[in-house]
Amino acid sequence: xxxxIYGFSTNILQNFQSISLLLARLVVAYGFxxxxxKKWQDIDAIASWFGSxxxxxxxxxxxxxxTTELLGVVLLTLGLFTRLISVPLMVVMVVAIMTVHLAHGxxxxxxxxxxxxxxxxxxxxxxxxxxxxxxxxYLFFEKEK
Amino acid sequence: MFSKFxxxxxxxxxxMNHFQSFSLLFLRLALAYGFYEPAxxxxxxxxxxxxxxxxxxxPFASLITFLTASFEIVAVLLLSLGLFTRFISIPLMIVMxxxxxxxxxxxGxxxxxxxxxxxxxxxxxxxxxxxxxxxxxxxxFLFFKKxx
Numbered sequence: 001x002x003x004x005i006y007g008f009s010t011n012i013l014q015n016f017q018s019i020s021l022l023l024a025r026l027v028v029a030y031g032f033x034x035x036x037x038k039k040w041q042d043i044d045a046i047a048s049w050f051g052s053x054x055x056x057x058x059x060x061x062x063x064x065x066x067t068t069e070l071l072g073v074v075l076l077t078l079g080l081f082t083r084l085i086s087v088p089l090m091v092v093m094v095v096a097i098m099t100v101h102l103a104h105g106x107x108x109x110x111x112x113x114x115x116x117x118x119x120x121x122x123x124x125x126x127x128x129x130x131x132x133x134x135x136x137x138y139l140f141f142e143k144e145k
Numbered sequence: 146m147f148s149k150f151x152x153x154x155x156x157x158x159x160x161m162n163h164f165q166s167f168s169l170l171f172l173r174l175a176l177a178y179g180f181y182e183p184a185x186x187x188x189x190x191x192x193x194x195x196x197x198x199x200x201x202x203x204p205f206a207s208l209i210t211f212l213t214a215s216f217e218i219v220a221v222l223l224l225s226l227g228l229f230t231r232f233i234s235i236p237l238m239i240v241m242x243x244x245x246x247x248x249x250x251x252x253g254x255x256x257x258x259x260x261x262x263x264x265x266x267x268x269x270x271x272x273x274x275x276x277x278x279x280x281x282x283x284x285x286f287l288f289f290k291k292x293x
């Protein structure tokens with residue numbers, strides 16, 4: 001009986017897979033927008049900030065992080081190369097957790113690693129599930145499958 | 146050139162599909178952890194929470210406090226086990242939506258200003274669990290999907 005109800009509701013709820021991925025992509029794109037713009041506005045300050053945290057090759061890494069984040073905003077919004085762009089964005093999040101947030105504990109209120117962890121979870125889901133139907137990926141890569 | 150890249154992307158997709166259940170497991174554990182503290186706080190300061198809900202203009206404050214605290218503590222258990230994952234996601238999404246509307250919406254987006262950032266993330270995470278289920282590493286898979 002319960003198994004029947006579960007199977008029945010599963011069939012209905014599966015229709016929301018793509019819409020939940022679309023929402024998630026838009027929110028994460030929005031989340032990367034501010035940090036990306038901030039990095040591009042004053043890349044030298046970001047480079048010296050990276051240097052002060054002991055990140056090697058700070059200028060190169062500042063440019064790489066800023067480029068990845070800006071690309072992330074565009075590609076996640078469009079749902080283009082979603083699985084691929086998720087990988088470097090996850091790396092950016094891991095570095096952010098290790099260098100900035102880890103010492104502050106978990107809670108977002110104390111500048112802990114809560115938010116970058118949530119972003120990693122989103123990105124891991126994008127990497128493993130793709131962008132869903134409302135995306136250019138679906139148009140280019142998955143439609144005829 | 147594009148067809149080569151297309152082949153690569155499809156290949157990559159097939160490979161990454163193997164991580165779907167892992168991502169859902171991590172998501173469930175993170176959400177279970179996230180609901181643990183609010184649930185405990187509500188239970189240990191029950192009357193204070195009722196008063197706070199009343200101030201926020203929530204009707205039937207004691208009933209709603211009881212329901213919210215119950216759903217949150219049950220969620221910690223069920224999300225960890227991956228049991229009835231889709232079902233428990235629905236009331237939790239309502240709790241998150243209410244938290245956004247009654248508490249956070251006036252403060253904007255950013256978590257630094259107590260905005261709706263985190264409850265929004267939770268709402269979307271729960272939407273993903275609602276539509277995808279708990280993945281293979283779950284009791285749901287054991288009880289409901291294995292024989293399919």
